[in-house]
Amino acid sequence: RVSICRSLVIQPDLLVMDEPTNHLDIEGIVWLEKLLAGSFASSPAAFIMVSHDRRFLESSVNRVVELSATYPCGTFQVAGTYSEFLEKRQEYLAQQNMLEERLANKARRETEWLRRGPKARTTKARYRIDEAYRLQDELDRVRMHNRAEGRVSIDFAATGRKTKKLLEASKIGKSYDKGPLFSGLDMILSPGSRIGLVGRNGCGKSTLMNILASAVSKTFLPDSGSVSAADGVLIIDFKQDRSSLDQKSTLRRALAPEGDAIAFRDRSVHVVTWAKRFLFRPDQLETPVEQLSGGEQARILIAELMRQPADILLLDEPTNDLDIASRDVLEESLHEFGGAVVLVSHDRYLLDRVCDCVLGFIGDGEVFYYGDYRQWLSDLEKRVDDRSENDLPALKGQAPAVKQKKSGRLSYLDQREYDLMEEKILAAEEIRDRLEGRIIDPTLATDPEMLQKTWDELEQARSVVDRLYERWNELEEKKQEGV
Numbered sequence: 001r002v003s004i005c006r007s008l009v010i011q012p013d014l015l016v017m018d019e020p021t022n023h024l025d026i027e028g029i030v031w032l033e034k035l036l037a038g039s040f041a042s043s044p045a046a047f048i049m050v051s052h053d054r055r056f057l058e059s060s061v062n063r064v065v066e067l068s069a070t071y072p073c074g075t076f077q078v079a080g081t082y083s084e085f086l087e088k089r090q091e092y093l094a095q096q097n098m099l100e101e102r103l104a105n106k107a108r109r110e111t112e113w114l115r116r117g118p119k120a121r122t123t124k125a126r127y128r129i130d131e132a133y134r135l136q137d138e139l140d141r142v143r144m145h146n147r148a149e150g151r152v153s154i155d156f157a158a159t160g161r162k163t164k165k166l167l168e169a170s171k172i173g174k175s176y177d178k179g180p181l182f183s184g185l186d187m188i189l190s191p192g193s194r195i196g197l198v199g200r201n202g203c204g205k206s207t208l209m210n211i212l213a214s215a216v217s218k219t220f221l222p223d224s225g226s227v228s229a230a231d232g233v234l235i236i237d238f239k240q241d242r243s244s245l246d247q248k249s250t251l252r253r254a255l256a257p258e259g260d261a262i263a264f265r266d267r268s269v270h271v272v273t274w275a276k277r278f279l280f281r282p283d284q285l286e287t288p289v290e291q292l293s294g295g296e297q298a299r300i301l302i303a304e305l306m307r308q309p310a311d312i313l314l315l316d317e318p319t320n321d322l323d324i325a326s327r328d329v330l331e332e333s334l335h336e337f338g339g340a341v342v343l344v345s346h347d348r349y350l351l352d353r354v355c356d357c358v359l360g361f362i363g364d365g366e367v368f369y370y371g372d373y374r375q376w377l378s379d380l381e382k383r384v385d386d387r388s389e390n391d392l393p394a395l396k397g398q399a400p401a402v403k404q405k406k407s408g409r410l411s412y413l414d415q416r417e418y419d420l421m422e423e424k425i426l427a428a429e430e431i432r433d434r435l436e437g438r439i440i441d442p443t444l445a446t447d448p449e450m451l452q453k454t455w456d457e458l459e460q461a462r463s464v465v466d467r468l469y470e471r472w473n474e475l476e477e478k479k480q481e482g483v
Helices: 002-008 025-037 054-060 080-112 123-146 205-213 249-254 271-277 295-308 322-335 348-356 372-390 412-439 441-445 448-481
Strands: 014-018 045-051 062-065 075-079 166-176 179-190 193-199 224-229 234-237 261-264 269-272 312-316 340-344 357-365 364-369
Touching: 002 014, 014 224, 025 045, 025 054, 025 062, 025 372, 054 348, 062 224, 075 080, 075 340, 080 322, 123 261, 179 205, 179 357, 179 364, 193 205, 193 348, 193 372, 205 312, 205 340, 224 234, 234 295, 249 271, 269 271, 295 322, 322 348, 340 348, 348 372, 348 412, 357 372, 357 448, 364 372, 364 441, 412 448, 441 448
Parallel strands: 014 045, 193 340, 193 357, 234 312, 312 340
Antiparallel strands: 062 075, 166 179, 166 224, 261 269, 357 364
């Protein structure tokens, strides 16, 4: 934020930004969105930026340029929002695939003609022979562009454990000199759990992740409460600081520490094949890690995660420096992963796509579960407003602020959220119904502590369902207004 303010204080005509949302928390990203929209006097006259934050792009830009070998000129440009760019790009790629199919059919007919022998190859047909070769060259060129866009292949391996409860945190708390980070926190991780952690920078998200990561080793304990894990549970911890990478090591050794092959799902994979899976070229294998880009180093860490079967994935900002295509594949892989996922991320699109609920840090040790990050933001703003009203005297005669009516048209990303909402609600209702069935079990009445814990989980599950329905109604009303 300081770096952005330094750039804006001179009131630039053109602001150039490279991944400006990296290391910003969600509140900071929303602040930057408003600033770039021209809400402040210091906003630049124009800006150009590199960003892989899809929601940020959707709300901030009016022109998108993608650089890729997929396109004959190296770029594809659309004047409009990011969602409009996605629609136009999809149309273009569909047209290219159709063009390839037409060229392939025509080239096949011309090749058959060429094979009929010398009798067909008269002087008068010479132009047709030249045309057949030109056609094949064009087909090769189109095929090359259509297949130029590489995709990282990510596939997290779950252990297949059937245990219903992988990890349980009960009434845990942690404090530092400035006060409590969180207190009285309960968390249960089961196969299929997807929890996002949201909060301001320094609020305690990474501290909580360290406590969860130490559930087996007990090397980092909470100040209060307890954390227990199932016997033999496997926890994989992905840290955003990349401290586990040996910067002096070569790419070859980073990908395959023990030789020229790695063991993946009970089979041996050569390091060259493994490197290609993560978009590394064979000639890069002897490159020192310190010379690789941030995105390339992130892909090395993800490759390391894939080699280790896990019951629980703890991911702290896994999308930092990843391009959009890699983020899409990461989302798909997390959906398919059979274990539990706890995710710290400021990528709002990723949170919407992956997480069933979020744990929001409010401040002063308070943490609550929410249906999504929007509810956490709304609660945070409400609490700030309440504090402001309590701290400032009422202004007599001041007219109440009039809220602007939002546009009725659903954006592309809101439409995606709307399409997935029913699936999220059904999953949340399944959890609620299961807990409602458990709460009436007569055997539970003999265990007051477990009865109270089940009741708390049920209340939390009901709250998640209510919040999802509220958000669904908001999107439904917004959609109806635009009709």
